[in-house]
Amino acid sequence: MDGMGRFDICAALKAEDRAWLSDVKERLDAKMRYGVEKARGKDYIPYSTENGDWKPTQIGWWTNGFWPASMWQMYLMTGDSLYRDEAVRAEGMLDAALRNFKALDHDVGFMWLIQSGVRFALEGNADSYDRTLFAATTLASRFNPHGFIRAWDGAGREGWAIVDCMMNLPILYWASETTGDPRYRQIAMRHADTTMEYFVRPDGSCNHIVIFDSETGAFLDNPGGQGYERGSSWSRGQSWALYGFTLSYLHTGEARYLDTAKKVANYFISQTADDWIPRCDFRQPEEPPVRDNAAGNIAASGLLELARALLESEGKPYFDAGLRILRAQERECANWALDDPAIFTQCTAAWHEPAGRHITMTYADYFFIEAAGKLLGEKLLFWYPNRDA
Numbered sequence: 001m002d003g004m005g006r007f008d009i010c011a012a013l014k015a016e017d018r019a020w021l022s023d024v025k026e027r028l029d030a031k032m033r034y035g036v037e038k039a040r041g042k043d044y045i046p047y048s049t050e051n052g053d054w055k056p057t058q059i060g061w062w063t064n065g066f067w068p069a070s071m072w073q074m075y076l077m078t079g080d081s082l083y084r085d086e087a088v089r090a091e092g093m094l095d096a097a098l099r100n101f102k103a104l105d106h107d108v109g110f111m112w113l114i115q116s117g118v119r120f121a122l123e124g125n126a127d128s129y130d131r132t133l134f135a136a137t138t139l140a141s142r143f144n145p146h147g148f149i150r151a152w153d154g155a156g157r158e159g160w161a162i163v164d165c166m167m168n169l170p171i172l173y174w175a176s177e178t179t180g181d182p183r184y185r186q187i188a189m190r191h192a193d194t195t196m197e198y199f200v201r202p203d204g205s206c207n208h209i210v211i212f213d214s215e216t217g218a219f220l221d222n223p224g225g226q227g228y229e230r231g232s233s234w235s236r237g238q239s240w241a242l243y244g245f246t247l248s249y250l251h252t253g254e255a256r257y258l259d260t261a262k263k264v265a266n267y268f269i270s271q272t273a274d275d276w277i278p279r280c281d282f283r284q285p286e287e288p289p290v291r292d293n294a295a296g297n298i299a300a301s302g303l304l305e306l307a308r309a310l311l312e313s314e315g316k317p318y319f320d321a322g323l324r325i326l327r328a329q330e331r332e333c334a335n336w337a338l339d340d341p342a343i344f345t346q347c348t349a350a351w352h353e354p355a356g357r358h359i360t361m362t363y364a365d366y367f368f369i370e371a372a373g374k375l376l377g378e379k380l381l382f383w384y385p386n387r388d389a
């Protein structure tokens with residue numbers, strides 16, 4: 001080995017990690033099969049659970065792509081068409097949200113790229129292509145020419161941008177790559193550059209929200225958002241940035257995005273290394289000890305992706321941290337019993353919503369499955385489904 005190839009996350013696994021992964025694969029199959037049984041006949045898409053069953057959600061809820069995306073991950077991991085059929089069922093249900101497009105916000109990448117975009121890559125389904133392109137076009141329509149994508153609707157929020165949007169940019173890159181029209185990519189890169197400038201702080205921590213004057217583009221404010229307070233460090237926002245900048249690098253090849261991903265990753269690792277289970281906000285008080293497994297699993301999958309984007313000589317610290325987070329969270333916070341269809345039990349929606357602390361969330365489970373899939377050798381990156389196509 002000359003240190004000049006890309007870091008190979010599968011080759012770096014030790015025998016005990018491989019044994020763990022083989023166990024995880026079996027547990028995932030049993031648990032997700034149970035989740036599908038519980039979802040059957042329901043007229044909504046799973047997001048969270050209560051009393052051992054899925055809890056109803058609105059069809060336009062931003063997380064609704066993660067359930068079918070988990071199904072595609074499980075289909076690739078097991079080859080069982082049960083998972084494919086459930087993914088296709090959920091994709092059809094999501095058409096109601098696409099039709100009601102005026103109610104959509106910036107989260108359409110989460111909703112369509114990782115399931116319709118993936119189905120198009122796997123099966124060439126023309127309707128799935130149209131859904132993904134339609135979603136990308138609604139996201140492009142949210143661009144403010146001062147250099148940011150508007151996050152949410154509602155009067156007074158015309159100039160609001162949020163760090164989470166970094167994970168929605170891949171649907172724009174996808175649209176440019178599949179149509180040949182550079183405008184989607186240009187919008188994505190303008191937004192990524194604004195995020196680098198206004199969200200990422202010198203120590204690698206990030207703001208959640210930045211508010212701009214929507215007429216002039218002037219910076220107005222940076223409230224704490226779903227984190228503890230202004231200037232604090234909401235861990236899920238950090239994980240969206242870590243993974244999102246890695247993906248912008250993969251789609252564009254621009255070194256500044258890779259450098260930013262590393263900077264945010266270094267900060268994330270430094271804040272998590274005590275027990276490898278992120279708190280909801282890295283600057284929250286000691287008590288109560290609120291955790292967020294979603295932040296952990298997003299960051300872990302992002303760290304593995306970052307590791308394999310790097311040279312052999314550079315990837316190991318990111319690989320080690322990603323694997324440690326996955327193993328610690330699985331050991332301490334996963335519920336594999338067939339008494340509830342969700343896996344991770346300590347996810348937190350927002351610091352200032354006590355009822356949303358230590359709940360289950362399908363996207364925490366999704367990112368665990370995605371990360372496990374990568375370690376088991378899956379090559380299809382759901383955030384770049386057209387790669388190598």
Ligand code: GLY
Binds near residue numbers: 164226236349
């Ligand atoms: N994208 C919203 C959240 O992470 O809660």
